[in-house]
Amino acid sequence: MTQRSQLEEASPASISVGEIRIPDLFRDLPDAVIIADSEQRITWVNIAFEKLFGFSREELVGQSAEQIYENPADYEKQRLGNFKTAKPEIDHNYEMRYKRKNGSGFLTHTTGGPIRDKNGAVLGLFAIIKDISKTRAVEDLLHNLYHISSSQEMEHTAKIQAILKLGCEHFQTESGLISWVRDDTYTILYSYSDLVDVPRGTSFPLGDTYCSEMLRGDGPLACHNAKNSPFATHPCYDMFLLETYIGIPLFVDGELFGTLNFTSADERHPFENGDKEMIKMFAAWIGQQLSFEKATNQLPTPSPAQD
CATH class of the missing domain: 3.30.450.20 (PAS domain)
Known part of the structure; x- marks a missing residue:
């Protein structure tokens, strides 16, 4: 046989x-x-x-x-x-x-x-x-975050830019933004994008941003297809047609400072719970960098004239 x-x-x-x-x-x-x-x-x-x-x-x-x-x-x-x-x-x-x-x-x-x-x-x-692809990707991401944050050769702005770039790669988005929120004004402090440079100090009414919706909650907010979501009627969608968004409140020294968010004009596959946990980690690393800048008087918060 x-x-x-x-x-x-x-x-x-x-x-x-x-x-x-x-x-x-x-x-x-x-x-x-x-x-x-x-x-x-x-x-x-x-x-x-x-x-x-x-x-x-x-x-x-x-x-x-x-x-x-x-x-x-x-x-x-x-x-x-x-x-x-x-x-x-x-x-x-x-x-x-x-x-x-x-x-x-x-x-x-x-x-x-x-x-x-x-x-x-x-x-x-x-x-x-x-x-194990997701597990390995998270391990590699944590290694890269640690390498950036502990680098003695990179200055702080470069570190934040590198972390935003990592976030865009991980969340498959085009842009990453760090904002300072005061009252009803949303002001961009740091940005990373392959498409367009957003100048530091650019301000918007907070209500015109997806972050306004996120800040009403108590944690991360994610949307992968805005046109088929409640975001479809949001002013931010009317102005920028952003299909993908994931954002989180940003705390510095225990106080609400602003927001961290990653966005794209293209929709993507749905976010998972692990993505929301991961953006918490990004926010913690960035909050640590901003805390250091604050302690050394390097944190570039805009002056009232820029509001």
Whole structure:
């Protein structure tokens, strides 16, 4: 009997651990699970795999696993190396970049190994795949924030500009702004944008900004598609047509100072709770920088004549 027919005979539906069939064991796991034959032709995936990769099971079964690898060289390495030899000393826990049906790549922690018959022959392969791209992105972001804030070579304005740039990259927006809010006046102190330079001291009535809505609450406010939200009738939308906004109150030495916000004329995918937590961290780092500037009389708050 060939290896291929052995796997078909001992298909995932009939391979058992005790009285539990493998699909029953893996079906409801929160992490993606894939089972393939020894030539890496896909024979079964669980629901979490379908959700993570964007493929239906029907689109995958019988197809080569090559289509889920971001880098074809990684597929060849797995096909000809790690799983083909299936040596016991191989570490079957590793990081791997895969790609979704839409072509977007992502980083994972993968645990994989061979499926053997009673004689030790390799019938197929399995892998449990956990998306760690967001976790790694946050780790990299925190590292970069620390590097900027602790730099002895950058002056404070450059540090704030660099933090705003990081925020734009993280939140996928075009502009980042730090404002000083006094009474009903919103005045820009720092800005970063690839599109337009906003001069320091530029002022608007607070009510004409999305930040006015955010300040009425008690934390971050985010909108990814303003034209289909309550922001569609806001004066800020009429003036600037900003589709994307995420903002937070900015405190310096425990007192409300102004706002931090990131905006874009283009809509984006919905913000997640993690994004709101992340902007809190940006606000804390920037508040620390502004506190230092205040203590050394470098904080460039506008004079009343600029209101």
